[in-house]
Amino acid sequence: MNSFPFDSSRRNFLHRCGMGIGALGLEGILQADAAMNPVRNHFPIRAKRVIHFFLNGGPSHVDTFDPKPSLNKYEGKELPFGKRRTERKTGAAFPSPFEFKKYGSSGTEFSSIFPKIAEFADDIAVIRSMKAELPNHEPSLMLMNCGDSILSRPSVGSWVTYGLGSENKNLPSFVAMSPGGYPIKGAQNWQAGFLPGIFQATFIDSNHNKVDKLIENIRPLGQDTKSQRKQLDFLNYLNSNHLKSREEDQLLNARIQSFELAYRMQMDATDAFDLDREPKYIRDLYGRHVHGRQTLIARRLLERGVRYVQLWHGAGQPWDNHDKIKENHSKLASQLDSPVAALLQDLKQRGMLDDTLVIFGGEFGRTPTVELTGSGKSKFGRDHNPYGFSIWLAGGGIKGGTVYGATDEFGFEAVENTVTAHDLHATILSLLGFDHESFTYRYSGRDFRLTDVSGKIIKDIIS
Numbered sequence: 001m002n003s004f005p006f007d008s009s010r011r012n013f014l015h016r017c018g019m020g021i022g023a024l025g026l027e028g029i030l031q032a033d034a035a036m037n038p039v040r041n042h043f044p045i046r047a048k049r050v051i052h053f054f055l056n057g058g059p060s061h062v063d064t065f066d067p068k069p070s071l072n073k074y075e076g077k078e079l080p081f082g083k084r085r086t087e088r089k090t091g092a093a094f095p096s097p098f099e100f101k102k103y104g105s106s107g108t109e110f111s112s113i114f115p116k117i118a119e120f121a122d123d124i125a126v127i128r129s130m131k132a133e134l135p136n137h138e139p140s141l142m143l144m145n146c147g148d149s150i151l152s153r154p155s156v157g158s159w160v161t162y163g164l165g166s167e168n169k170n171l172p173s174f175v176a177m178s179p180g181g182y183p184i185k186g187a188q189n190w191q192a193g194f195l196p197g198i199f200q201a202t203f204i205d206s207n208h209n210k211v212d213k214l215i216e217n218i219r220p221l222g223q224d225t226k227s228q229r230k231q232l233d234f235l236n237y238l239n240s241n242h243l244k245s246r247e248e249d250q251l252l253n254a255r256i257q258s259f260e261l262a263y264r265m266q267m268d269a270t271d272a273f274d275l276d277r278e279p280k281y282i283r284d285l286y287g288r289h290v291h292g293r294q295t296l297i298a299r300r301l302l303e304r305g306v307r308y309v310q311l312w313h314g315a316g317q318p319w320d321n322h323d324k325i326k327e328n329h330s331k332l333a334s335q336l337d338s339p340v341a342a343l344l345q346d347l348k349q350r351g352m353l354d355d356t357l358v359i360f361g362g363e364f365g366r367t368p369t370v371e372l373t374g375s376g377k378s379k380f381g382r383d384h385n386p387y388g389f390s391i392w393l394a395g396g397g398i399k400g401g402t403v404y405g406a407t408d409e410f411g412f413e414a415v416e417n418t419v420t421a422h423d424l425h426a427t428i429l430s431l432l433g434f435d436h437e438s439f440t441y442r443y444s445g446r447d448f449r450l451t452d453v454s455g456k457i458i459k460d461i462i463s
Contacts, residue, residue, distance in 0.1 A: 036173070036198065038165030041433030046397025046462075047357035049302050050160060050428070052310045053340060055332075056141070056183040057319030060096075060366035060382050061390040062411040063329055064111045066128045067100035070409045071368055079369065084412050086367055086383045087135045088322070093410065094370035094382065097326040106401030113333035116341035117360075122401040123344060123353070124394045125461040129405025129414035132364045132386035132421070137184050137317055140363035140386060143421045145189045147450045154193035154441075156425060157308035159450045161199050162441065163434050167305030171269060172202035175301055178312035179207040179290045190310060194443040201310065206294040211273045272300045285342040295339035299346060302356060319362055322371050323381035344394060357396030357431055365389025368411040388414035391424070397431045399463040422455030430457045 062068045074080070074093035098111045104121035117124075132140045139149035146153040154162075161173040176190040182203075183189060190201035208214045275283060275296055286292035291313075298309040313319060313332065321328040340360065347353035366382035366389075373379055388407035394400065405417035426436040429450065436455055440447040 036161075036166040036169070039163045039434070039439070041163075042435040042438055043430055043433050045433035046355065046431045047395070048164070048355045048432075049306070050157070050308045050357045050359065050396070050432075051298055051302060051343070052157075052308070052359040053336065053361075054145075054183070054189075054310055054312050055319045055336075055360070055362040056137075056312055056314075057317030057321070058137070058140075058362045058364045058366055058384055058389075059319045059332075060321070060325060060329060061128070061385075061388070061407070062366070062368050063096045063098055063325065064114065064333070065109075065126050065390040065392060066365075066407060066411055067109045067111075068096070068368060068407075068409065068411040071095040071411070074410070079410055079412070081408075084367075084385075084387055086369075086385070088383045089372045089374075089376075090367050090369040090383050091372045091376070091378065092370060093368060094378075094380075098329075104401060106403075108401060108403055111333075113330055114337050116337045117344075120341065120344045120394065120400075123348075123398075124392050124400055125398045125402040125404060126390060126392045127404050127419050127424070127458070127461070128388075128390045128407060129416060129418050130361070130365075130389045130391055130420075130424070131414045131418050132389070135364070135384040135386045137320070137363060137384075141183070141185050141189055144363045146191070146193070147421060147425055147452060152188070152191065152193055153448070154195045154199070154450070155190045155201070156428065156450065157190055157201055157310055158192045158195050158199040159429070159439075160308045160432060162195050163429070163439060164307050164432060167307070171272065171301065171304055171306055173305075173307045174199065174201040174310075175204060175298075175306055175308070176201040176310045176312065177204045177206040177294050177298065179205065179294060179314050181205060181207075181315035183312050183315065184317050194448065195441060201308075204297075206297065206311075207290055209275075209293060211270050214273050272304050273297055275300075282346070285346070287338050287342070289335065291335045292339045292342070295343050299343060303350070303352065321366070321381050322383065323379035325366075325381045328381075347395065353395040355396055357398070357428065358394040359391065359428070360393070361391025362389075365411075385412065387412060393461065397462055399461050402461050404458060404461050417460075419458060420454070422451040423458055425450050426455035427458045427461070431462065 071093045072095045075095050076092050079093055098113055100109045100111055102109050103118040106122050108121040108126060110118035132143055133149050134140060143149040146155050157174040166173045192200035204214055275293060286296040294311055298311055301309055318332055347356055365385040367385045371379045371381045371383045388411060405419055406415060407413060408415050429436045429439060436449060436451045440449045
């Protein structure tokens, strides 16, 4: 099985793989795949890594980070300027059932459903003037994650890993975790698109708490690592011959990379996902539930060189609360409040918050008016609202204690310093050291970029 020739094509092949038996004796010749080398940055790098909490389904901004006291005055009444067109029938003004309070020296207001996150108000910049394009989950997810609501484009995490390269060849540079299965649109949310396939995220179902379940087939069945290495080398030999006439086959390249990465992950991933290696007080700080475990795993991955970790709330669209928003939002927020606050505290203690960008939000907001049943009765929930919503950022060059932009007095539409997905992406890239207009990838005769042909950096939230 080991008698295959080691010719120049094999050397080129092992160069693509990045590791394998070639790494044992030809370290000077067989370097890691050139695709994982960083792109030259344009600006000073403020953030080296990103963790993105994605509240899939669309959290209500007027119940979380955008207080609207005017809704109380109009409770049960039509809004004075009428309503924006909504997907479903909505009625009168629906005041938030949650109290807002000012926190920190900045006095930023947060809802009572996020009391622990609110304690970090002076580290957080809240954008209250986000705007999407459509009131549907699928295109809004694609817009927020990939920069285009219609066309299949590389995800933000893929662009980031393409730009920053890899710090740890034994772990994926981009990881997506979602307890219980895929969100709406599945792997398209973290796709590599026309970038090399190695930049697509590795998906983890974080509902499990054992590494063998978290990462399928992480341990070989019925063989030791030595025999597995021989088997993989033979497979690589076959693939290299197959690749000779298919040099530009990105899917085949990605498949080869995935085999090698899976092998290398067996040691490093086992360590990274083993929370028993953390002190008890740290595990207690994050919480022993799925979101606590998921967030702590994310921190362990980030400190081991993973560049981009995206944490989804769960399968489907948990935050899509068309009814009983008080009960549903309270429950969902309680699952995230402690872990996210624990992460911010933990990153600060480790000196990592300064160069780790934290992002928190969903694909759009929700209406300030109440959603109605077919018979016109209140469902005590809110419909989709792409016209105005909130997200927040912290760490990695962000100016904490900042509130940027505003919606109208009822929270229906962004009216001050409106921020598009392209503006957000331009800002993220700038913190990572890239000029979004110059950070491109040539595909099909055109230089593509994450921000397409628009986007401006939100300088007011950068320290």
